[in-house]
Amino acid sequence: MTEPNVSLLGRLSLAFGTFFSILGDGDFAASVLRLRSGAAPTPAPAPAAAPVAAPAPAPAPVVIKEATPEAALQLLGLLQRDARFIDFVEEDIAKYSDADIGAAARLVHDGCRATLREHFTIQPVRDEAEGSRVTINEGFDATAIRLTGNVVGKAPFSGSISHRGWRVADVRLPKLTQSHDATVLAPAEVEL
């Protein structure tokens, strides 16, 4: 930020760092959005730095996050490359026997699992076994725990776990070069 002219390499690394910070940090994403819309000429945020303390302009309206298509497209590309995911979903399975579909599903399952395990660390939200009784204390994270059924009264709530939930602890998506067109999920192959 002390250098007014960031080199191409510097910009590249800034772009990557910022890209992942936006993905991983809602507040940071919001400040970038503000920066882009020209609302506040704040200094450029450092890549992958802690959330930038936005110069809080009075009770801001809730920022609706715009989903960035790049990471989603990238994941679709990986699932297609390693699990033939789009081929599988796009194929009309009505005319095939369950055995044929099962064989292909094996391939897709293996590939999807390998892709997810390679690029994400996925953990259950609750470590208890499904069906066990738990107490939900006051101040619980309503994003991570959804109460269903007889939702009345006040915390602590007592209930049984019907689904453990999943959360991503770590994302390791490949970085992309600037020129890369993520909308091509799989290139057409032409054998010469």
Place this chain on the structure above:
Amino acid sequence: MSDPRYSIGIDLGTTHCALSYVDLAASDGEKTEQQVMPVTQLTAPGAIEDLDLLPSFLYLPHESELTPGDLALPWTGERTFAVGEMARSRGAGTPIRLVSSAKSWLCHPGVDRRAAILPSDAPPEVARVSPLESSVRYLTHLREAWNHAHPEAPFDQQEITVTIPASFDPAARELTAEAANAAGYGQMTLLEEPQAALYSWIQKSTGGWRKQVKVGDIILVVDVGGGTTDLSLIAVIEREGNLELHRVAVGDHILLGGDNMDLALAHVVARKLASHGTQADPWQLRALTYACRGAKETLLSDPSTDAVPLVVPSRGSKLIGGSIRTELTRDELTQTILEGFFPQVDSSARPMTRTRAGLTQLGLPYAQDAGITRHLAAFLGRQVAALAELQGTQALGQLPLEASATFLHPTAVLFNGGVFKSPLLVDRIMSTLNGWLTADGAAPARLLEGADLDLAVARGAAYYGYVKRGRGVRIRGGTARAYYVAIESAMPAVPGMEPPISALCVAPFGMEEGTDAPLPEQEFGLVVGEPVHFRFFGSSVRRLDQVGTMLDYWSPEELQELEEIEASLPAEGRTVGEVVPVKLHARVTEAGTLELEAIPRGTNERWKVEFDVRGGAQG
């Protein structure tokens, strides 16, 4: 140069490279601060990931094959080639542009290692690269990836160790050192892979190894990599109250590894498919090889599974309609892998050799006999007397020698390489070896547990750089061969017969790094201005020959012919054509390569004698 902050170990493998490092300042004694560096690499055009391994593949794309920027790395946009995961996956579809197994080519005596010959089946318009150049590119990528990840500790200022197979001959060692030098590796040392595996095991035990081995143990290291099988024997003795490790013998170079096993399985399955009327094309055969690798790992690690379904996806977008379904059964696996690669043989078994057909295709000299246990039997049989010298000089009776032994008796076994994740294969080797030992009246050998099978070599290499600075036990041993040059015997010529030759020892067995061999008495005549070639031999069994020892007769088991060496005296101060008497002097450099020099009589001049790596002389 400032003091290095890290000791970096690089496993330059046939199929994968890995880099591990020890923080020298943060390590103390047997507590080491060690990491494996994820290597930043292209995994697809324009996509960059950090993976623990760098696949040793080089892809040479067509100029219109990729869009600009597809080959860019975080530190350079100038690459015209790809190494690593993208090279491997891209090359699977276009093998004519893919360089693989460069390391096996680097030690192939039949080809010129500095000539642009790879990929060997590329059409003329592909600009080929030399085996040396491909190694340079992998090593360069690792250096650049390090510098990108550790800008505060420049690579060339760190302590660097690069591993090589124990069976590499002097020329292949020299070429590896040359590649490292060209890749900008400043101070670099070579380390044999089985030794690195043992170092890693020692380091991982954080001191506990002293309880697992005892004085008199003979450790057999069996290292089966992707492309090579490497055997070494290391003796444990005690001197001045400390355990000492001595590498006493190394095996021959065997081009046989995990990839051969996957390929063998794929062919078995492809034959099965063909008998049902489905012909797999080359693309499907590759997919089948990949599927077989997974199925092999499942069957080898889970004895309760009897068959693993294999699905070879169709190439087109119709996944369900076009896929080939089959399975790999336990019977097929047992037949192919256990009986094919690890047959239960006697200790007297030896690998079968066929005379190669007159016109062999210019390819890699893969082992003709796939039976790893037969290669092991041959190695232990050949080295039966390997301990005698150590016993006499340094071990002083600590080693359990039996006069009646028909092969050298290991007492402990350390495995290395991903194939040994399978308890079935470990059991097969252990039971075969222990069968031999029982038949010979010796106690069974035990398995050294707790090895890191995938990354041990890189980790051990980094740890070696640390112990080299005097902070841990070192494996001693020096060169594992004695070296000889051929001289023509002074005998009357017999018409129609090659003049008989004698072999003069120029470098004895067990020369340590940074030592010089004494000057031999024997002189050679060198013609000024003309390169003179000598036939060159190595022996992995003649431990007692000193410099100047002359052999008039030897068995093919004792001495193996290596590539020729070439000496040339420049004309400086001499007349071209003049014959100058020189002595041949050998030394082992700090990096671990053998250097030969010609010293003209009565001078202090030293002229380097080169290994001929142009592939003329076939051993």
